[in-house]
Amino acid sequence: MIRVTVWNEFRHEKSEPAVRAVYPEGIHGQLASFLAAPDVRVRTATLDEPDNGLPQSVLDETDVLLWWGHMAHGDVEDATVDRVWQRVMDGMGLIVLHSGHFSKIFKKLMGTSCNLKWREDGHHARIWNVKPSHPIAAGIGDHIELEQEEMYGEQFDVPTPDDLIFISWFPGGEVFRSGMTYHRGNGKIFYFQPGHETYRSYYNPDVQRVIQNAVRWCAPDHPRERLFDHFEALEDLSDANQ
Amino acid sequence: MIRVTVWNEFRHEKSEPAVRAVYPEGIHGQLASFLAAPDVRVRTATLDEPDNGLPQSVLDETDVLLWWGHMAHGDVEDATVDRVWQRVMDGMGLIVLHSGHFSKIFKKLMGTSCNLKWREDGHHARIWNVKPSHPIAAGIGDHIELEQEEMYGEQFDVPTPDDLIFISWFPGGEVFRSGMTYHRGNGKIFYFQPGHETYRSYYNPDVQRVIQNAVRWCAPDHPRERLFDHFEALEDLSDANQ
Amino acid sequence: MIRVTVWNEFRHEKSEPAVRAVYPEGIHGQLASFLAAPDVRVRTATLDEPDNGLPQSVLDETDVLLWWGHMAHGDVEDATVDRVWQRVMDGMGLIVLHSGHFSKIFKKLMGTSCNLKWREDGHHARIWNVKPSHPIAAGIGDHIELEQEEMYGEQFDVPTPDDLIFISWFPGGEVFRSGMTYHRGNGKIFYFQPGHETYRSYYNPDVQRVIQNAVRWCAPDHPRERLFDHFEALEDLSDANQ
Amino acid sequence: MIRVTVWNEFRHEKSEPAVRAVYPEGIHGQLASFLAAPDVRVRTATLDEPDNGLPQSVLDETDVLLWWGHMAHGDVEDATVDRVWQRVMDGMGLIVLHSGHFSKIFKKLMGTSCNLKWREDGHHARIWNVKPSHPIAAGIGDHIELEQEEMYGEQFDVPTPDDLIFISWFPGGEVFRSGMTYHRGNGKIFYFQPGHETYRSYYNPDVQRVIQNAVRWCAPDHPRERLFDHFEALEDLSDANQ
Numbered sequence: 026m027i028r029v030t031v032w033n034e035f036r037h038e039k040s041e042p043a044v045r046a047v048y049p050e051g052i053h054g055q056l057a058s059f060l061a062a063p064d065v066r067v068r069t070a071t072l073d074e075p076d077n078g079l080p081q082s083v084l085d086e087t088d089v090l091l092w093w094g095h096m097a098h099g100d101v102e103d104a105t106v107d108r109v110w111q112r113v114m115d116g117m118g119l120i121v122l123h124s125g126h127f128s129k130i131f132k133k134l135m136g137t138s139c140n141l142k143w144r145e146d147g148h149h150a151r152i153w154n155v156k157p158s159h160p161i162a163a164g165i166g167d168h169i170e171l172e173q174e175e176m177y178g179e180q181f182d183v184p185t186p187d188d189l190i191f192i193s194w195f196p197g198g199e200v201f202r203s204g205m206t207y208h209r210g211n212g213k214i215f216y217f218q219p220g221h222e223t224y225r226s227y228y229n230p231d232v233q234r235v236i237q238n239a240v241r242w243c244a245p246d247h248p249r250e251r252l253f254d255h256f257e258a259l260e261d262l263s264d265a266n267q
Numbered sequence: 268m269i270r271v272t273v274w275n276e277f278r279h280e281k282s283e284p285a286v287r288a289v290y291p292e293g294i295h296g297q298l299a300s301f302l303a304a305p306d307v308r309v310r311t312a313t314l315d316e317p318d319n320g321l322p323q324s325v326l327d328e329t330d331v332l333l334w335w336g337h338m339a340h341g342d343v344e345d346a347t348v349d350r351v352w353q354r355v356m357d358g359m360g361l362i363v364l365h366s367g368h369f370s371k372i373f374k375k376l377m378g379t380s381c382n383l384k385w386r387e388d389g390h391h392a393r394i395w396n397v398k399p400s401h402p403i404a405a406g407i408g409d410h411i412e413l414e415q416e417e418m419y420g421e422q423f424d425v426p427t428p429d430d431l432i433f434i435s436w437f438p439g440g441e442v443f444r445s446g447m448t449y450h451r452g453n454g455k456i457f458y459f460q461p462g463h464e465t466y467r468s469y470y471n472p473d474v475q476r477v478i479q480n481a482v483r484w485c486a487p488d489h490p491r492e493r494l495f496d497h498f499e500a501l502e503d504l505s506d507a508n509q
Numbered sequence: 510m511i512r513v514t515v516w517n518e519f520r521h522e523k524s525e526p527a528v529r530a531v532y533p534e535g536i537h538g539q540l541a542s543f544l545a546a547p548d549v550r551v552r553t554a555t556l557d558e559p560d561n562g563l564p565q566s567v568l569d570e571t572d573v574l575l576w577w578g579h580m581a582h583g584d585v586e587d588a589t590v591d592r593v594w595q596r597v598m599d600g601m602g603l604i605v606l607h608s609g610h611f612s613k614i615f616k617k618l619m620g621t622s623c624n625l626k627w628r629e630d631g632h633h634a635r636i637w638n639v640k641p642s643h644p645i646a647a648g649i650g651d652h653i654e655l656e657q658e659e660m661y662g663e664q665f666d667v668p669t670p671d672d673l674i675f676i677s678w679f680p681g682g683e684v685f686r687s688g689m690t691y692h693r694g695n696g697k698i699f700y701f702q703p704g705h706e707t708y709r710s711y712y713n714p715d716v717q718r719v720i721q722n723a724v725r726w727c728a729p730d731h732p733r734e735r736l737f738d739h740f741e742a743l744e745d746l747s748d749a750n751q
Numbered sequence: 752m753i754r755v756t757v758w759n760e761f762r763h764e765k766s767e768p769a770v771r772a773v774y775p776e777g778i779h780g781q782l783a784s785f786l787a788a789p790d791v792r793v794r795t796a797t798l799d800e801p802d803n804g805l806p807q808s809v810l811d812e813t814d815v816l817l818w819w820g821h822m823a824h825g826d827v828e829d830a831t832v833d834r835v836w837q838r839v840m841d842g843m844g845l846i847v848l849h850s851g852h853f854s855k856i857f858k859k860l861m862g863t864s865c866n867l868k869w870r871e872d873g874h875h876a877r878i879w880n881v882k883p884s885h886p887i888a889a890g891i892g893d894h895i896e897l898e899q900e901e902m903y904g905e906q907f908d909v910p911t912p913d914d915l916i917f918i919s920w921f922p923g924g925e926v927f928r929s930g931m932t933y934h935r936g937n938g939k940i941f942y943f944q945p946g947h948e949t950y951r952s953y954y955n956p957d958v959q960r961v962i963q964n965a966v967r968w969c970a971p972d973h974p975r976e977r978l979f980d981h982f983e984a985l986e987d988l989s990d991a992n993q
Binding site: 116157158211247 | 729730
Binding site: 151153154155156157167178179180181185188189192193194198199200202 | 393395396397398399409420421422423427430431434435436440441442444
């Protein structure tokens, strides 16, 4: 059983009718709708709930956390960020979507500015599969076609990824590393670009398949102790020194 | 002093007037023309010379080898490939250009098929700089604009590069990892996509700058012994075992 | 169902009583004995069988191939190497054990000399787990202790791995990157150092666990077409060019 | 001209006679003594100076910053950490030494706990050169021998490095990735393990050579604009959309 928590800022949907029209149940509601499976249990959490919806008790029961945020990154409490970060170190998977690249938690895990170019122009986009053997690309052909997506362009200021799986093409002339994995501590992280709040990317079957795959890939596959609880000394193990 | 050898297949220029019109001195001649510098000595070599232009004596005096080939990869002798490979292991730099992705030496160094998508359509191309701090990107802005280039598209079947420096955008809808580095043995390798024989890419100042930078980056920066001449046993160095 | 083929050179066991005493069923027999599972079907193959035990029909029914060779690398036919290589490109997993680092197939996939330091001294060895979150490290603590193993030491002349999972310590004073993964084409590769023919490493439960884990990790997790059967052109997909 | 600033916590030297005996001019004094060169200008800075010795004016004139800290990581002001981080993003090189692995700035750049095993036992250590072609390994043979060093052991909780250059062997039975590079933003980072305050590692000629090499490698080799001053939109560049 994989326990998933979908976290959404959930502000655009309240203040902008155009967003509510696309995501009447909230972006979190739409994400949750296609992630539930016999062996996947999904709950949602949002920014304006107590403890930003992510008290320790929820995180302790989360194997994979999805993160969608945009206009209110600054409103996430530092204590929430610290709790999420510690859980990633301990092995929780994290899937950061679209404008989540600028969230406090993603910047803390990357150590860079996470800046990029962008333009909200509503053109189509094409996402190329450059690592088809990766589990996150299972069932995806050589590319994904999106009717409309916000342009995100290079240079994307992040560390070299562990796996570069997708590169996006935009008709305005830009490219973007749009699907990348990272390992931080015992946790696996996947960043995926699609998901502007006024477009229908989370209804696209290929986008859904990628996120479903990512949930399985990011989930911790074996129990792990926290190897070091504190800065500890090791006994000398060698025969040679006994 | 960096000793550069520019190797060119030099067949298109002889058989196709359209190519000769673009490169009257051969592609090797054009490449050599912008690489010479006070501290860079350049010579050229071509396929139909004895030993494919690359006898041991030439390779022994080469710090960086550039490789352009296309229609006659199969005509390069296996013994030539082995000599070049051994020199890369020993520290010689190698710059593989354009259709050289399908050369025997590049495939031997990569261990993969090195296949890709392609279309000769003469559209423009845009090369994005995704690692601006890399020495090979010195002097290059956020992108390079090419008037005309052959489309090369993903998936490009090569190992994960050590550095991904450039990603190309093509108006037909494709992307391509077009500037990548690899370390193999003691040698540094740079693959760079531009250079179809009927277009003028090697006259483009930014393309020239990238190749000039790559020569300096690929050159061995310190003398290195061949660490292992054969499969050799090591003496026990430990106090503990004496 | 994962279909595993264990390939062994099977020469030491015939000519050296000391090896036969350790591995009376052959090294392949011992490896096969701990890999069989309800969802894993295991067969074995050896060098002196027709087609080196690996005709196309066997490879076509193999998801993961294990490779143990040492004294007779040169006796493996080039055609066998080419068949195995093509299957790796198409997605077959490959686990290369111990002295297999010097096999034709591993050198062809790596593109380097694959040389290293070595000393057959029968001391103990300690294998440190440097990436405990990796599936191949499932169930392994912070290190594995081996009673006796051949020393393999750095510098190991291979490309930078995709994942560095284990580093070995030897009492004579050496270290070795002893567990590493690579992706080549659609195939996943794992190199693992233990397994000298006169020591009992393949009876060690932790070593067995690592190889069991590696079989599951290397197995292709989704069907993949061979994306390019030949060097093919792509149609222009863009609206802009229609 | 490379402008180097050597930063040292400079507390041990004041409070512990044993440390002062080894480093009478402070650790920073010893580091500075072997870094000065015709094209390298060195200054020092310490924790208890105003602005922790690193006001904006000093950082603006620093190409490469060395960082040695141990007992007082918590006393470094957050504003200092932010200034240093921003300079790394803008291209300043950073060399983090020994116990600096636990400094605020290193943890902020890595995004992980940076924890490790340790034991202060004063045994010898051997540092293996696993990437001899790297500029930081210039002039270094296959290993460096240290008479005495503190043991640091795996698992070291840091992201996969861009280059793994050195792995250390300790007689007590441990290994450690002791020389690693990272790129963060436009800055290059090198972590190097030797340098416990009571041992004489910074008098070792090979250790000195590695740090001298690292200064040259980490120095920004070409001027770079800060590519994005803020989260900015890009104009549509494509012919297709004009």
